[in-house]
Amino acid sequence: MKNIRNFCIIAHIDHGKSTLADRLLDATQTVTKRESKAQLLDNMDLERERGITIKSHAIQMDYTAPDGEKYILNLIDTPGHVDFSYEVSRSIAACEGALLIVDAAQSIQAQTISNLYLALENDLEIIPVLNKVDLPSANVEEVTDDIVDLLGCDPSEVIPASAKTGLGIQDILDAIIERVPAPKGNVDEPLQALVFDSQYNQFRGVETIFRVINGSIKKGQHIKFVATGESYYADEIGTLKLNQVPKNEIKAGDVGYLITGIKEAKEVKVGDTITDHDHPTTNPIGGFEDVKPMVFAGIYPVDTEDYEDLRSSMEKLQLNDASLVFQAESSAALGFGFRCGFLGMLHLEIIQERLEREFDMTVITTVPNVSYHAFTNKNPDEVIIVNNPTDLPEPSTLNRVEEPYIKATIITKSDFVGNVMSLCIEKRGIVTNQTYLTTERVEMTFDMPLAEIVFDFYDRLKTVSKGYASFDYTPIGLRASKLVRVDILLNAQTVDALSALIHFDNAYNIGKKMVEKLKELIPRQQFDIPVQAAIGAKIIARETIKALRKDVTAKCYGGDISRKRKLLEKQKKGKKRMRQVGNVEIPQQAFMAVLKLN
Ligand code: GTP
Numbered sequence: 001m002k003n004i005r006n007f008c009i010i011a012h013i014d015h016g017k018s019t020l021a022d023r024l025l026d027a028t029q030t031v032t033k034r035e036s037k038a039q040l041l042d043n044m045d046l047e048r049e050r051g052i053t054i055k056s057h058a059i060q061m062d063y064t065a066p067d068g069e070k071y072i073l074n075l076i077d078t079p080g081h082v083d084f085s086y087e088v089s090r091s092i093a094a095c096e097g098a099l100l101i102v103d104a105a106q107s108i109q110a111q112t113i114s115n116l117y118l119a120l121e122n123d124l125e126i127i128p129v130l131n132k133v134d135l136p137s138a139n140v141e142e143v144t145d146d147i148v149d150l151l152g153c154d155p156s157e158v159i160p161a162s163a164k165t166g167l168g169i170q171d172i173l174d175a176i177i178e179r180v181p182a183p184k185g186n187v188d189e190p191l192q193a194l195v196f197d198s199q200y201n202q203f204r205g206v207e208t209i210f211r212v213i214n215g216s217i218k219k220g221q222h223i224k225f226v227a228t229g230e231s232y233y234a235d236e237i238g239t240l241k242l243n244q245v246p247k248n249e250i251k252a253g254d255v256g257y258l259i260t261g262i263k264e265a266k267e268v269k270v271g272d273t274i275t276d277h278d279h280p281t282t283n284p285i286g287g288f289e290d291v292k293p294m295v296f297a298g299i300y301p302v303d304t305e306d307y308e309d310l311r312s313s314m315e316k317l318q319l320n321d322a323s324l325v326f327q328a329e330s331s332a333a334l335g336f337g338f339r340c341g342f343l344g345m346l347h348l349e350i351i352q353e354r355l356e357r358e359f360d361m362t363v364i365t366t367v368p369n370v371s372y373h374a375f376t377n378k379n380p381d382e383v384i385i386v387n388n389p390t391d392l393p394e395p396s397t398l399n400r401v402e403e404p405y406i407k408a409t410i411i412t413k414s415d416f417v418g419n420v421m422s423l424c425i426e427k428r429g430i431v432t433n434q435t436y437l438t439t440e441r442v443e444m445t446f447d448m449p450l451a452e453i454v455f456d457f458y459d460r461l462k463t464v465s466k467g468y469a470s471f472d473y474t475p476i477g478l479r480a481s482k483l484v485r486v487d488i489l490l491n492a493q494t495v496d497a498l499s500a501l502i503h504f505d506n507a508y509n510i511g512k513k514m515v516e517k518l519k520e521l522i523p524r525q526q527f528d529i530p531v532q533a534a535i536g537a538k539i540i541a542r543e544t545i546k547a548l549r550k551d552v553t554a555k556c557y558g559g560d561i562s563r564k565r566k567l568l569e570k571q572k573k574g575k576k577r578m579r580q581v582g583n584v585e586i587p588q589q590a591f592m593a594v595l596k597l598n
Pocket residue numbers: 011012013014015016017018019020039051052053079080081131132133134135161162163164165
C-alpha cells in the first residue's frame with residue numbers, strides 16, 4: 001500500500017486536465033505510441049468532438065521512480081462542467097491528492113475555486129500546477145502569485161508546466177510520489193469500497209468503478225451495495241489500464257472495476273459503499289447523495305409514429321446514463337412524448353444529440369424549465385411538483401409557488417463588475433458577497449433563481465464580460481416566488497408546448513419578445529397567422545405572420561423533372577424538424593425561442 005498513490009486532476013474547464021493526463025500516460029508508458037491519440041481518456045465520441053470531459057475516468061499507471069522504486073499511480077480524471085459536479089465530488093473522495101491545474105493565461109476561475117474547496121474538504125494534498133506556460137499570453141509570475149495567495153503555499157511548490165510541450169511533467173510525477181500520502185486503510189477489516197463511477201458496456205453490462213478503503217474484494221465474493229441494498233457476486237474484478245486487467249483480489253488503497261451482471265446503470269449509484277454480504281461494514285462511507293435532475297423538458301418525436309421507437313431509445317440511453325429520468329406525457333400540440341429530467345443544459349444537449357446520433361431519432365425538445373413546488377388554497381400544505389408548465393394549478397386556486405434557488409459564484413475582472421452586477425440583478429439575483437481576489441480580479445456571489453440560469457445566462461455573461469467571467473453554482477433550496485404561466489396562441493389556439501413559467505414582473509416583457517421571436521421563426525404560410533401571448537384569458541402581446549407561399553418549383557417551367565424532385569426533396573428535408581400544430585407548421589427553434597430572446 002505504501003507504493004500506491006491515488007490522485008485526481010481538478011481544474012476549471014479548458015485549463016488542460018485531459019491533455020495533462022495524456023502526458024502522464026505517455027511519461028509512464030501506459031499507452032504505446034501506436035495507441036496514443038489526443039485526449040485519450042475522453043473516449044465518448046461526443047467528448048472528443050466537443051473537447052470536454054463528460055464522464056469521470058480512472059486509469060492505472062505503473063511508474064518506476066528515478067531511484068528505481070516501483071509505484072502504482074491511480075489517476076482519476078474528472079469532468080469540468082458544473083452539470084457533473086457531483087461526479088467530481090465522488091472522484092475527489094476516492095483520492096489522497098489532487099493536481100490543481102491553473103491556466104497560466106487565464107489564472108484562477110470559478111471552478112478552480114469550487115473544486116479546490118471540495119478537495120480541501122476531503123483533506124487532499126494539493127499540488128498546484130501552472131499549465132500552458134508555453135503560451136505567449138502566459139503570465140507566469142502573476143498567476144503564480146494568485147495561486148500562492150489562494151493556497152497560502154510557498155511559490156516553490158507551484159510547478160510550471162506545459163501539457164503541450166511536456167515541460168514540467170517529470171516534476172509533477174516527482175511531486176505525486178513525494179507529496180501525495182500513501183493510502184491508509186486496513187486490509188483486515190470488513191470490505192468497504194467507494195463507488196465513484198460506473199460505465200455501461202453493451203456486452204458486459206454495468207461496470208462499477210470503485211476505490212477500496214478497507215478490506216479487500218475478491219473474485220467471486222458475495223457483495224452488497226449499501227445504499228441500494230442489493231447483493232451480487234463479483235463475477236469479475238480487475239484494474240483499469242488502457243484495457244481492463246482482470247485480477248483475483250483488489251486490496252485496500254487500490255482502485256478497480258467490478259462486473260456483476262448488472263444490466264441497468266440505475267442499479268449502481270455513484271457514492272454508494274460496496275461491502276461483504278456476510279460480514280458487512282458497520283461504517284458505510286458518508287456523503288452519499290442521489291443525483292437529482294435540475295432541468296426538465298419535453299422530448300417528442302417529430303413523426304408521431306416514432307413514439308414507441310423513442311421510448312425504447314430512451315430506455316437504452318437510461319441503461320448507461322442513470323442521471324437521465326423520463327416519464328410519458330402528452331401534449332395537445334405535440335401528441336405523445338416524454339417529460340425528461342436532466343442534470344443541466346449541457347446534459348440536455350448531450351441527450352438530444354445522442355438520441356439523434358446513436359438512435360437515429362428526430363425529436364422536438366420543448367422549452368426547458370426547473371422543478372417548481374406549487375400549493376393550492378384547498379391544501380396549502382400539500383406540495384404539487386410542477387415539472388411541466390401545464391401542470392401549474394389554475395391561478396385562482398393557487399396559494400403559492402416556490403422555485404429552486406442557487407448560490408452563484410462569478411469571478412471576473414474589476415472592469416466588468418458593473419456589467420455582471422446589472423445582469424445578475426436583471427436575472428433576479430441578490431448580491432451576497434464581493435471580494436477582491438487581487439487588485440484586478442473580483443469574486444462575486446449571488447443568490448439567484450435556478451430558472452434564470454437556464455434562460456440564456458451563460459451567453460449573456462460571456463457577452464457582458466467579453467469572455468472574462470467564470471461561473472459556478474450550488475443549489476440552496478426553494479424560495480417563494482411570484483410566477484405566472486405565459487401561454488402562446490397560434491391562430492387563436494393555445495400551443496401547450498410553448499408555455500413557460502415566468503416571474504410576474506418580467507411576464508409582459510418576455511411575452512412581447514416571445515411573439516416577436518416566433519414571428520421571425522415560424523415560416524409564412526398561405527394564410528395570416530396571429531401570434532399571441534396570454535396570461536390566463538388576458539392577451540398581453542400580439543404579432544401577425546403575413547400570408548405567403550414560397551413555391552420552390554415555380555422556377556422550373558415544368559421541364560426538368562429530376563431538378564423539380566430534388567428541390568422538393570430539399571424542401572422536405574427542411575421540414576424534417578417541423579411540427580404541424582392545427583394548421584400551422586412550427587420549426588424546432590420556435591420551441592426553444594423563449595431561451596434566445598436577446
Ligand atoms: P474539460 O475536459 O472540458 O474540462 O477540459 P480540460 O481541462 O480537460 O482541457 P483540455 O485538456 O481539453 O485542454 C483545453 C485546450 O487547451 C485544448 O485545446 C488543449 O490543446 C489546450 N492545452 C492544454 N494544455 C496546454 C498547454 O500546456 N499549452 C497550450 N498551448 N495549450 C494547451
